[in-house]
Each structure stands twice: as C-alpha cells, then as structure tokens.
Amino acid sequence: MKLAVVGTGYVGLVSGTCFAELGNTVICVDKIDEKVEMLKRGEIPIYEPGLKELVVSNQEKGRLTFSTDLAAAVAASDIILIAVGTPAAEDGSANMSYVYAVAEEIGEALDSSYKVVVNKSTVPVGTAEKVEEIIKEKNENAQVDVCSVPEFLREGSAVKDTFNPDRIVIGTSSKKAEEMLVALHKPLTEEIVVTDVRSSEMIKYASNAFLATKISFINEIANICDAYGADVKAVARGMGLDNRIGPKFLNAGLGYGGSCFPKDTKAIIHLAQSAGYTPELLQAVEGVNERQSFRIIEHVKGIFGTELIGLKACILGLAFKPETDDIRDAPALKIIDQLLEMGMAVKAYDPIAVENTKKVLGDRVEYGANVEETLEGTDVMILVTEWDEFVKLDPEMIKNKLNRAIVVDGRNVYEPKAMREAGFIYHGIGR
Incomplete structure (x- = not known):
C-alpha cells in the first residue's frame, strides 16, 4: 500500500519505518526542514533501539522517503496517518492544534480520489468526527473516511512493539476503510479489534x-510497606x-x-x-x-536528617525509563530540584539522556562521564532509572567510590539483605 505519515516523532517515525519494512511505500512528512534533511541522511533525532538501521535500509530500498511537501504526499498515498503531538494544555486537556492544522492541510490537498485518514495520535473522543468536518470544510467534495487506529508503543521498545503488538484496534464505520486497514495490519497480528471510532479513541x-x-x-502499597516493615x-x-x-x-x-x-x-x-x-x-x-518521586527525599532525610547543606548526591539515571533519552515528566528532574533546594550538591549520569537534561537543568548539576566518575566523592548513590549497567554495578566499586556506603534504590533493583551484608546503608521503596 501507499502511505503518508504526518509527523516524525516516536509514533510517526517508528510506524512509518516499520510499515515500509513490511513492503509498503511510505512518505514521512514533517514541516521542519532540518529534521527532514537529517532523516534523509539516516540521522535519527530520537533514541530508539533498532530504528536507525531500519530507516537506512528502507531508504536504500526506495520504500521510505522523507518530505516537507504534505500535499504531494497526500496525492501519492492511499492512507494518510496523522501522528503529530497532542501535548497537555494548561487545563490538562489535549492540545489539538497540531492535529487540526494537519486536517486543514489534508483537506486542501485532497483531489477526487478516495483516501483513508487515520488518527494515530492519542486524541480525545470525538476527534475523528472533528477532523472529517475540518477536511470537508476545506473540500466539500472530498472522498474520505477518517478512522482511529491508536498506537500502543513503549519508548525504548517501540520497534519491537510495532512488529509484535498485543492487538490492533481499528475504529471506523466504513467497510471499505476497514478492509484497507485490516489488510495493512494483518501482517502484524491476527488479533485485530474493529469497533466504532469513539470506542477506539477511548480504548x-x-x-x-x-x-x-x-x-x-x-506505589501506594509500597509506602504502606515502608510503614510496617x-x-x-x-x-x-x-x-x-x-x-x-x-x-x-x-x-x-x-x-x-x-x-x-x-x-x-x-x-x-x-x-x-x-x-x-x-x-x-x-x-x-x-x-x-x-x-511518589518525593519518597526518595524522605529516605534521604531519614538517613542524614534535615541538614543537607554540604552533602553531595550521585543521581544515576535521568531518563524516565531505560532505553530512551526522554526526560519528559522524568522523576529525576523533580528529585534533583528538591535536593538542590535543600542545599545538596548533585552529580548525575545517564547513558543517553545527559544532553537533554542539560537543556533543562543547565549547570545547576555536575555531570559525570561515566558511573565511576559520577560516584566519586559523593555521599549517597540514588538510583533513579534502572538502566542495565546500573543494575549490574559491583557493590565493592560503589563502596570504594562513595564517601559513605549509602544507597537509596528508587527502582528496587538491588537485594536489601545482600547490600546490607556488604556494608551499605540501603533504602529501597517499600522494602
């Protein structure tokens, strides 16, 4: 099939690339020239294991292209996937301005041929109807069905999740669109749920x-466990x-x-x-x-008391989870802010997310080049993100680098008994 994917973030870039790998012809569209040129060179703006190799391979095979020309991509495609951001507005609602702007452009670009427009973005119930309304306001003769096929990808394993989905959910009231979308997704799984559009959006x-x-x-149970041992x-x-x-x-x-x-x-x-x-x-x-992020602070206070000025904490892990450089709403940022407010100095390390963190915290934090350097001369190691290299750290190395053998384990990756027998003051969450 011929696909246009609008948006080259996690969802759009991964989905478009994986559909190309399945043999489809895919045009990924983004309005940022620099980003499109970067992707054409095989440079990936996000960290996602396995993605770069697939992008390069499918470009070489001619199945995957990148463009800023949405109108041309729409004209060349049977199915158009909208995969732009829906960030939270101040009141907590989804900011739909990007989706609606794309809908306007699609409406302007459509000719008389039939197209299926798919919302991949996470959108409020009723969005497909609104998108169709916008398209037809721009082009009253548009032959289009607007459907919902929500994504269920996890950052850090998005490629794997795309090829091995638990299920595919298709929301549509059109038999023609249903047949096209089932055919597109059938190579991925037989577990395809077809429902009405509003139910799909709610799923x-x-x-x-x-x-x-x-x-x-x-986490609530863990906090009660802390209270009762x-x-x-x-x-x-x-x-x-x-x-x-x-x-x-x-x-x-x-x-x-x-x-x-x-x-x-x-x-x-x-x-x-x-x-x-x-x-x-x-x-x-x-x-x-x-x-919950501030449970770490309670443990630090329980160890050192409330007078923390002059002490230095080692923070291991800045991304919100392993295998990604994403720091959006990452617990590490909240913890670091609180430690700094209480007078502690902070050294931090993450295998991938340091550069993104610098954009937020700047030089308020000292950044280590590796685990050993980051531990050196600090008073407590606080594990925030369970990267594999942190899970496998040698306790003796940790003890030798720290000023004091104190570990606060925010992800419960170490065994309390073993750590305490090794001479550590060890605090987990609910342990």
Missing part, C-alpha cells in the same frame, strides 16, 4: 489510565501470581513519567470533567504519582 485513554492506576496502586517485592510477587491481576506494572518505585501516562491521565480526567463526571479514582492515581 487508548482507558488502557493508559489503567496502567497508570496499577503503578500508583503498587513489609517487602513490596514479595507482596507484588504474591499478588501477580493471581491470574486476575498479573505481574506486569507491579514494580514499585518513583512513579510513571514520560510523554504518555502523565499526559493521557490528565486528558481523560479532563474529558470526564467536561462531561460533568468527577473521576475520583483517576484523580487519586494522579495525586499518588505526583507525590
């Missing part, structure tokens, strides 16, 4: 809100073996961050409130998550 929000709820739930890892294991619950997303720690869960939880709360409903559970989920 994305409901899925992310449920996972956010599971994370906040286990229980081990949340044992609790989570015992819970997760119940097949009604399952083990995934029961890792207690510092809460969720990134570009999806915080934004989408706020958006569904706003959607509910706009309809006159108070989503008390989801508001509580958000509240727990907002507070």
